[in-house]
Amino acid sequence: MLFGAGVQARTQLLAALTVRSLTEVTIIDPVTAAAESLAAEVSTWNSAPVVNLGADPAEAVAAADIIMAATTTSTPLFDGNLLKPGTHVTGVGSFTPDMQEIDAATVARARVVVDSREACQAEAGDIIKAAAAIDAEIGEIANGTAPGRQSDDEITFFKSVGVACQDAAAAAAVLAGAEEKNLGQIIDLSSG
Numbered sequence: 001m002l003f004g005a006g007v008q009a010r011t012q013l014l015a016a017l018t019v020r021s022l023t024e025v026t027i028i029d030p031v032t033a034a035a036e037s038l039a040a041e042v043s044t045w046n047s048a049p050v051v052n053l054g055a056d057p058a059e060a061v062a063a064a065d066i067i068m069a070a071t072t073t074s075t076p077l078f079d080g081n082l083l084k085p086g087t088h089v090t091g092v093g094s095f096t097p098d099m100q101e102i103d104a105a106t107v108a109r110a111r112v113v114v115d116s117r118e119a120c121q122a123e124a125g126d127i128i129k130a131a132a133a134i135d136a137e138i139g140e141i142a143n144g145t146a147p148g149r150q151s152d153d154e155i156t157f158f159k160s161v162g163v164a165c166q167d168a169a170a171a172a173a174v175l176a177g178a179e180e181k182n183l184g185q186i187i188d189l190s191s192g
Contacts (some may be wrong), residue, residue, distance in 0.1 A: 001060050003077045003101065004070035005029035005038040008092055012068040013042070016114045017049070024050040026060040028077075058082055069093055069101040080106025085153035092160045094125050102157065104130035109158035111135045112149070132159075152157075 002009050005027055016022060019029065025042070029035040032053075039051040052060075061067060061078040064087060067075055072094040079105045083089070094101045105131035112119040117134050118128045127134070136146035138158065149156060178184045 001026045001028070001064040001067045002070070003028050003095060004067065005031065005034040006070065009068070009070035010041070012070050012090060012092060012115065016066060016068065017045075017047075020066070021047070022049040022066075024052060026052040026055045026064070028055065028057050029061065050081055066090075071101055072099065073101055074099050076103035076106075077101050078106075079103065080109055081154055083109060083153065087155050089155070089157045091124075091126050095123055095161045097123065097125050097128050098126070100125040100129050102126040102130075102159070105155060106155075107132045110155040113138055113141065113156065113158045115139075115158075115160040116163050119161045119163060120159050124159055126159055 002013055002025055006029075008081050009027075009029075013025060014033070027035045027038055030040075035053050039053055042051050047114065057078060062082045062084065064084075067078070067083075067087065067089045069091045071087070083106060089102060089106055091102045107126065112127070112134050112175065113134050113136050114124075114134050115125070115138055117137055120134065126132070138160075140146035141148050
């Protein structure tokens with residue numbers, strides 16, 4: 001399930017499809033044309049999931065295995081009491097203390113993992129408003145110093161506000177790959 005139909009929502013769906021075989025996705029966006037545009041694009045992807053539009057948000061949340069939120073809302077998108085055991089929630093849209101995509105009920109029911117404790121505790125309304133107990137940073141799970149999912153029934157919530165060093169590392173990896181394959185064009189930005 002995907003809340004949002006913009007660039008970040010598209011990217012989150014692509015990321016999920018790289019690690020999971022999704023057969024269907026429900027897209028919810030207040031701008032119908034945006035949801036329809038993303039649905040049309042998704043239909044052209046290899047192994048594209050079936051896209052559902054116009055679903056009842058509460059019913060879609062209750063049925064979802066994965067929920068991705070990529071919006072700029074200041075009010076929670078759904079009632080976390082509707083989540084079934086084992087649901088994973090990713091929140092990437094709310095990035096100020098006043099914004100909140102994910103409600104306190106979700107946060108209270110979930111194991112909370114973040115990209116950066118410091119950044120999320122300062123910037124993420126989802127974390128701040130729920131007084132969330134952060135269980136781990138994603139890097140701690142990746143390097144083995146914190147466990148990943150601990151049971152099939154565990155509800156998990158990953159909150160990301162973006163970390164500049166991760167962006168720089170990703171850009172360096174893309175540049176190295178492009179240079180290795182002799183792709184792209186070098187542009188001198190120092191000259192006027």
